Amino acid sequence: MSEDLGAVVDEIMKSVEGDVSREDVESNLRKFIDYGVPVEQAKQAVIKKYGGKQAVQVVQKKLGEVEPDDRRLSFIGKIVAIDEREVEVRGEKKKIFRGLIGDETAVLPFTAWKDFGLEQGEVVRVKNASAGEWGGQPRLNFSEWTEVEKTDEQVDLIKRKPQHYDIIDLKPGLSNIEVKAKLLTMEEREVSVEGTIKKVYTGIMGDMTGKIRYTSWTDFGIREGDVVEIKGAYTKSWRGAPQLIFDENATVEKIDEDIAISEMSKKSIPIYKLVEAGGGVDVAVEGVVIEIQSGSGIIYRCPKCNRAISEGVCPVDGEVEGIPDLRIKAVVDDGTGAVNAVFNRETTEKLTEKTLEEFRGMNDGEVEEELKNLLIAHPIHVEGNALSDEYGVTLIVQDAEMVTPAVEQEREELLSKMEVME
Amino acid sequence: MREPALRVFAGEYNESTHVLKGEGEKTPSYVITPLGAKVNRLFIVGVLTDVENVAQEGEMWRAHLSDPTGIYSIYAGQYQPEPAAFLSRAETPSYVAVVGKARVYEPEEGTLFVSIRPEMMKEVDAMLRDYWIVEACKHTYTRMKAMKEAMEMDPPSVYKLKELGYPSLIAEGVVEALSAYGDVDIEHYQFLIKEALAHFETGKIEYMKELGEAEEKVLEIVKKCEGEDGALWDEIVDSGEKEGMERNLVEEALASLMDKGLVYEPILGKLKTT
Numbered sequence: 001m002s003e004d005l006g007a008v009v010d011e012i013m014k015s016v017e018g019d020v021s022r023e024d025v026e027s028n029l030r031k032f033i034d035y036g037v038p039v040e041q042a043k044q045a046v047i048k049k050y051g052g053k054q055a056v057q058v059v060q061k062k063l064g065e066v067e068p069d070d071r072r073l074s075f076i077g078k079i080v081a082i083d084e085r086e087v088e089v090r091g092e093k094k095k096i097f098r099g100l101i102g103d104e105t106a107v108l109p110f111t112a113w114k115d116f117g118l119e120q121g122e123v124v125r126v127k128n129a130s131a132g133e134w135g136g137q138p139r140l141n142f143s144e145w146t147e148v149e150k151t152d153e154q155v156d157l158i159k160r161k162p163q164h165y166d167i168i169d170l171k172p173g174l175s176n177i178e179v180k181a182k183l184l185t186m187e188e189r190e191v192s193v194e195g196t197i198k199k200v201y202t203g204i205m206g207d208m209t210g211k212i213r214y215t216s217w218t219d220f221g222i223r224e225g226d227v228v229e230i231k232g233a234y235t236k237s238w239r240g241a242p243q244l245i246f247d248e249n250a251t252v253e254k255i256d257e258d259i260a261i262s263e264m265s266k267k268s269i270p271i272y273k274l275v276e277a278g279g280g281v282d283v284a285v286e287g288v289v290i291e292i293q294s295g296s297g298i299i300y301r302c303p304k305c306n307r308a309i310s311e312g313v314c315p316v317d318g319e320v321e322g323i324p325d326l327r328i329k330a331v332v333d334d335g336t337g338a339v340n341a342v343f344n345r346e347t348t349e350k351l352t353e354k355t356l357e358e359f360r361g362m363n364d365g366e367v368e369e370e371l372k373n374l375l376i377a378h379p380i381h382v383e384g385n386a387l388s389d390e391y392g393v394t395l396i397v398q399d400a401e402m403v404t405p406a407v408e409q410e411r412e413e414l415l416s417k418m419e420v421m422e
Numbered sequence: 423m424r425e426p427a428l429r430v431f432a433g434e435y436n437e438s439t440h441v442l443k444g445e446g447e448k449t450p451s452y453v454i455t456p457l458g459a460k461v462n463r464l465f466i467v468g469v470l471t472d473v474e475n476v477a478q479e480g481e482m483w484r485a486h487l488s489d490p491t492g493i494y495s496i497y498a499g500q501y502q503p504e505p506a507a508f509l510s511r512a513e514t515p516s517y518v519a520v521v522g523k524a525r526v527y528e529p530e531e532g533t534l535f536v537s538i539r540p541e542m543m544k545e546v547d548a549m550l551r552d553y554w555i556v557e558a559c560k561h562t563y564t565r566m567k568a569m570k571e572a573m574e575m576d577p578p579s580v581y582k583l584k585e586l587g588y589p590s591l592i593a594e595g596v597v598e599a600l601s602a603y604g605d606v607d608i609e610h611y612q613f614l615i616k617e618a619l620a621h622f623e624t625g626k627i628e629y630m631k632e633l634g635e636a637e638e639k640v641l642e643i644v645k646k647c648e649g650e651d652g653a654l655w656d657e658i659v660d661s662g663e664k665e666g667m668e669r670n671l672v673e674e675a676l677a678s679l680m681d682k683g684l685v686y687e688p689i690l691g692k693l694k695t696t
Contacts, residue, residue, distance in 0.1 A: 067581070068579070069581065133580075133581045270589070272426070272589045272591065275423065276590075288465060290427055290465055291521070291541070333427045333465065335429045335561050336426055338426050338427065372544070377467065377519035391424075392423050405549070405553040405556070407549070407552045407553055407556055410560070411556055414559050414560065414563065414615070414619060415619055417563065418615060418616065
């Protein structure tokens with residue numbers, strides 16, 4: 001079999017620099033092909049052998065067109081921001097660079113896995129980058145195989161358009177957020193930042209989907225009860241829950257309309273959303289109790305510091321006369337996610353229809369039995385504030401009730417949905 | 423992060439032949455079902471049909487739990503003391519709720535048996551069993567919709583599914599399932615859901631109980647009012663309503679008593695006990 005490889009050899013010759021003979025290239029190429037290597041791969045192998053530049057098929061895109069999972073991307077962009085950090089990769093410390101790169105269509109976050117010598121404000125031509133996904137938007141990766149070169153071209157950065165979010169969808173680490181919400185509470189405080197006194201406004205805002213804690217570092221002349229449209233805010237994790245922050249880079253506009261506020265006591269959210277948000281203020285979820293954890297039932301608290309104590313000894317205050325209290329630590333799971341739920345004495349008494357005194361008349365085994373019988377495998381509606389830590393999300397329950405499922409109604413609804421599907 | 427307990431029918435779970443093995447200690451493993459459930463932990467409610475100690479020595483309980491679409495295998499040994507103790511005393515048949523971890527047994531390449539290692543087992547009532555069926559239908563339906571969307575994408579994309587509003591777990595599971603199993607027989611799962619929805623118990627059982635109690639009360643009423651010529655239909659219904667029964671229920675009970683021959687109608691509109 002003797003294919004005509006002339007055209008392929010021509011292509012290789014173009015990619016290879018220096019003094020290389022056509023004959024050598026062709027015989028090398030032929031060798032690969034004789035081994036059954038497909039022509040395209042053989043071509044790349046020969047180019048590599050002669051030290052040529054890999055003729056990777058690159059996809060030229062504007063940043064606004066980049067989608068997660070894109071490979072072999074090529075684009076020109078301006079480094080908007082860059083930040084060096086150390087990470088551990090397979091036990092080894094490695095320096096990586098994170099930042100933002102933009103063109104006239106978008107500004108995207110990137111991670112450079114080696115030092116390309118990038119500097120803020122530079123315009124670069126990037127070849128053979130890839131894209132992943134983070135927080136619902138594409139994130140670029142510059143790897144070992146990515147080529148980056150400086151260029152004199154001008155890039156006018158897009159004026160980033162804020163992205164509108166419902167409050168339920170806010171999670172820590174988002175930026176350039178647009179929300180429309182009502183300021184449910186507002187407190188004014190003075191804090192000292194690097195020696196100067198600044199006013200800071202904090203509180204809780206809400207829309208139809210949920211509520212969130214906010215902090216404003218600028219006096220926008222807004223008040224409790226106002227409905228506002230905020231553009232250019234960002235989120236951070238604060239005490240285990242997302243917080244919305246806006247400062248002088250944001251615009252805040254008071255709107256002359258009232259909006260409905262989520263009445264969480266009626267509407268629960270899927271648990272995975274709460275887990276993704278890493279907590280939340282005044283949220284409600286509905287799920288099945290799948291575990292009652294140890295430390296549930298009668299506990300004793302230190303009269304001085306209120307910590308739970310064991311065997312009459314407080315870890316801080318030493319030997320004390322403990323005050324009896326009641327609580328339940330449970331796992332509530334709705335099939336999309338799971339949260340730890342901590343019920344205080346009041347909610348425990350409400351759910352069990354038994355008082356602390358009645359529980360004190362039972363032994364530990366009986367208390368455990370009682371709680372398991374009542375709660376395990378049973379659907380429950382819980383409301384409160386949710387915080388996250390390394391073990392997941394914990395809901396501090398403010399109110400709870402057992403759910404009597406509307407089985408028949410849900411069945412009808414499902415049947416009619418199924419009919420639509422067919 | 424704690425793995426959620428998925429609601430997956432036996433008819434879907436048992437068809438699984440693909441596993442995503444976690445690398446390292448902290449990464450969990452998942453059974454991927456053909457419809458894209460990414461299962462590490464499950465919550466199921468079904469009928470406990472049989473329990474057997476299959477260990478040569480010591481304890482290894484094997485139990486079967488039936489749902490409207492199939493049968494789960496459950497294994498509990500000495501390291502699951504509470505479920506093992508529950509199974510050693512459990513009566514069959516009974517409604518049982520199980521929270522457990524997905525387990526696989528691969529006797530040879532390409533053959534995979536899935537089972538459940540329970541973390542918690544508890545006997546429950548018919549209402550919770552029906553509730554579970556509805557929940558499992560809802561979750562299966564969501565995956566089915568996501569799968570349909572994914573099958574129309576080229577290539578199927580986790581990101582695009584998430585943009586459509588599906589949770590990560592479903593988006594990832596569905597895309598993984600499509601690449602592992604190829605096309606999915608959506609109709610099969612529509613059929614599973616319909617089968618399951620036809621399977622309700624609560625309504626039936628409770629209604630029969632209610633009707634039985636109503637019959638007793640109505641029979642007493644008839645006896646009290648019948649006199650020589652029998653009791654008036656309307657009088658019986660009124661008395662029944664005064665005792666807190668729905669009008670329909672009283673009439674149903676009367677019809678049922680007549681079917682059973684405990685009450686008859688000597689003259690039109692009047693009733694007597696036999």
